[in-house]
Amino acid sequence: MFNSRLDPNQRENALHALETQNFDVLVIGGGVTGVGTALDAASRGLRVALVEVNDIASGTSSRSSKLIHGGLRYLEQYDFKLVREALQEREALVTVLAPHLVKPVAFLYPLHEKIKDRTYVGAGLALYDVLRGFNRALPWHKHISQKSIAAIAPSLRPDIVTGAIKYFDAQVDDARHTMMVARTAARHGAVIATRVRCESLIFEGKKVIGVVATDTVSGKKINIAAAVTIMCAGVWSDELHAKFGLKAGYEVRMSKGVHIVLPKSAINSQSGIILKTPTSVLFVIPWNNEWIVGTTDTEYTGDRNEPLALREDVEYILNQANRVLKPKLSEAEIIGVYAGLRPLVSRKADSSTSKLSREHTVDRPAPGFVSIAGGKYTTYRIMATDAVDIASKELKRAVPNSVTDKLPIVGADGYLALMQQIPALQSESGLSAATIEHLLNRYGSLISEILELIASDVSLATSLHPSFPYIKAEILYAVTHEGAQSVDDVISRRTRLTFEAPENAETLVLQIADIIAPALGWNKNEKQLSIDEYMAIVHREREAVASLFEDKSAVNS
């Protein structure tokens, strides 16, 4: 009945629908909470629209550690309910909801003091496993001797690491998953419009009956009518509450988290690594042909739209990782850096951000208006359900319960079988087994749509660049099916080349723009503008880190 395709035509239709239809639910914000909320509401049979000011997942939801986890650190805060709930979500995502996107990942927890550490950490990880329960897709934790570490993770310093415990969590390409949830919402009838900014609320008496929004591409104002509006604006929540003249029952504090990206060759380990730091934990996370290492946790009050990594952030990460790694990581090895802002629901003005709970808060500051913030990526589905449950009370009719715990996201259907049919897919498409596997782990059963593009133009089967697994069809597909509308959308979120490729993939920018330009109907000038827009972002990011590196070399010389 409905289609999951997001493309320029669909956007035009969505803009028309926003102006002409009456919605049950309007969602503000296209991060994982917003798209999850749109999916939850649409799959309950409600008429739903979602507006996102920029691109899907352009806020925090593309800048996380990309872990689907219970959060080991919350065990130390005795927050067992939070951990159990998140572990349940992890299980559902890995097995039913998104097995094509959410994958198990192993971590080593290095031990230093032989008996004390092994007892304490071992008990913690046993509890972590037990909180998940016995019906589980991920293996149980395992004790590793110092001798075995030399084989599993030669990069861990043998002089200070006396053993380790290996445990499992899961990981996801956050921006890709968020976009796929948005597509699933569209498949269930949600009207999704990106590059539409919510400006103000429309009131009837004290009740919110819709919003005034701007199509940021044409500048056109749009009045959207909705029985209830749900704001899922993450770190923009306070700003929007104030702009809308609403007094919310919570505040959102921002905590900046930075990650650095290094080539696989920088660390010799078959597993990820988790390290306890003085304030939190540091993850060394395997990622395709790279490692993602982070994160930091510092109070932030700057520009929400462009959190930038600074040298002190990068130095902190290197210093913490280098406590246990041999050879030490160096600045010169870093391929990419990214920063994101955690939306932390603030309950006490004087509490430090690293002690704040990741639990979410749903509020109803006005009739017809619900807002939700906090939580973490892993629990987006629960947040969405809570928000829609509360919003449903505004609709003067019975609303069915959420079904998203049983609703696979697009591409999940048939994925496990297709993984066993790689040879058949190979002979049908002429692609290598490695490319088929890469595609299945990004699109699941939607691989058929990529293969259709290749069938109509065989040149799309070729690699974008020999160093990366992406083929040209994926770049085109990003704009014909995944709602990308700019070079930045494709390089930063549909692919992750912005941090996977050296120099933010600068050498691939023109090639990518050439592939997407015809599908977006761009002339030469529009293509150049999109390239310039991406390069301007990259230059600001480089300046924030690089100029500081330059400073340092001046001091050292």
Ligand SMILES: Cc1cc2nc3c(=O)[nH]c(=O)nc-3n(C[C@H](O)[C@H](O)[C@H](O)COP(=O)(O)OP(=O)(O)OC[C@H]3O[C@@H](n4cnc5c(N)ncnc54)[C@H](O)[C@@H]3O)c2cc1C
């Ligand atoms: C460094 C870091 C590491 C993390 N690691 C993990 C992890 O490993 N695992 C985990 O579970 N969680 C993790 N998190 C937390 C997780 O990423 C966030 O909780 C989650 O992504 C928040 O999603 P959101 O949708 O609430 O916010 P966002 O993704 O920020 O979405 C809000 C959206 O609202 C839009 N918006 C704002 N104003 C308007 C407007 N006027 N009109 C329309 N749209 C608007 C924004 O553009 C934005 O896209 C991490 C967070 C950070 C910062």
